[in-house]
Amino acid sequence: MKRSGHNCIVEFVSICKQGGGAELTQLLNSIGFLSSPKAITFVNPYSYKLYINDADYSKCLHDFDYVYADGIGVVKAAKIINRRAINRLSFDYTSLAHHVFKYVDERKYDIGLIGASEKSNSVSSVKISSYYKNLQVSFRVDGYFKDKEKVVEELNSLRPEVIIIGMGAPRQEKMALYLKNNLSYGCLIFTCGGFIDQLAVTEGKSYYPSIVDKLDLRFIYRLFKEPRRLSRRYLVEYFDFVRDVCICLMKKIKI
Template sequence: MTDHHSADRRQVLGVGIDALTLAQAVEVCADAAVAGRRLEVGVVNAAKLVTMSKDPRLSDAVTGCDLVLADGQAVVWASRLLRAPLPERVAGIDLFQRLLAVAEERGLTVYFLGARREALDAMLATVAERHPRLRVAGARDGYFTDEEQPRIADDIAASGAQLLFLGMTSPKKELFTAAYGERTGVRVVHGVGGSFDVLAGVTRRAPGLWQRLGLEWLYRVAQEPRRLGRRYLVTNVQFVLMTARAMLARTAEPAQPPAPAGGN
């Protein structure tokens, strides 16, 4: 991990989250890659904040990132209720896609790690179509053992990639970044979760209205009710309770100033 680059970090449910817009986050990451600075990006949504409250390893891995962004609309709403307002949601998939465009424009090399081989290949085809001049240093599926991780990190380092995108679930992507991010030799590491599957067409992303209403989780449940239904129900209730407790425990301190609306 390198020095923190954001000018303003807000405390939300005990986790420091950077008060940046999507445009600002893109610039911070792009500037780090061009300048050769190491930058580890972490993203949090309601479910992850609940898990972090119970899992010290995940909590340490996320809070140890140089940039921590609000990936869920519920986190933005909670920040405002807790008088630590964040300017907007910065979805990991949006940051991912914007960085691909920046990498193509500026000639930066990228490496993709994650997903099943079939989905990874489909995602690579989509990326090649959308960004024909993008320099892809390498790619590997996300199915590997703990014992293989050092070799994979060395392979990424040997590729010369400047940006690394991890299409893996939590906490695997956070723990890999914490343990081997520096060893990979890349400048920017961004865990993008299920974004590879979305670009591959394996899963569908919620329409914009669902996202703005904070119902992207419900759209995902509708696609995989048996796997995700109970998980989201439990974590959503726990997140509401965590926020309510934090509001009750809040002292009468002055509210933090509003975050900037946009631009650097």
């Protein structure tokens, strides 16, 4: 059953942690000491549509250890609604990816890469390994696997310290929590949206030109690059988020 309005948008933005360098460092430093997996995901205005329409997804978000705002829209909404400054974080090369890979590389840890097509997964795996010489992609599988139990079995055998899942919401969140609840060792599990696909088709590391990232115009650039896939999402499916932020703002200024 669909939910919406002031209470939902307040609840949604309140899930997001502040983020920032110190928090990330503490999270990465915990890898060698974890007795069980920690799951980290990221939300944007499309996530809000899922949040108010999909009860399972809504519950999912509350079960993550860390939820961060991926997208300037959620960052601005948190400031408007809660008067709380939070940082934009996402698993790509505009934000966390290099920091995580560099940390893993320096300690000669392994990663697992789950998601995208077989071709994109393979190309991205080779690219990551070429950028970080001491990092090994010890496990990888495309996003169309059928047997979750087999994935768990292989991960428990190989034990990569960091697992990255790019299957799109809400599948990646559900898979991340499935791994969190079924893996027998401590690791960090990140969702990454379209990062694996983007890395596979990008010359170099970053999908976004530096000026686009600096001006927070990533959504416009993605719409330009992928109009068929993203037009409906940005122009139609973001409506619930914009509407409920506006409702909240009108209540605050008592229109």
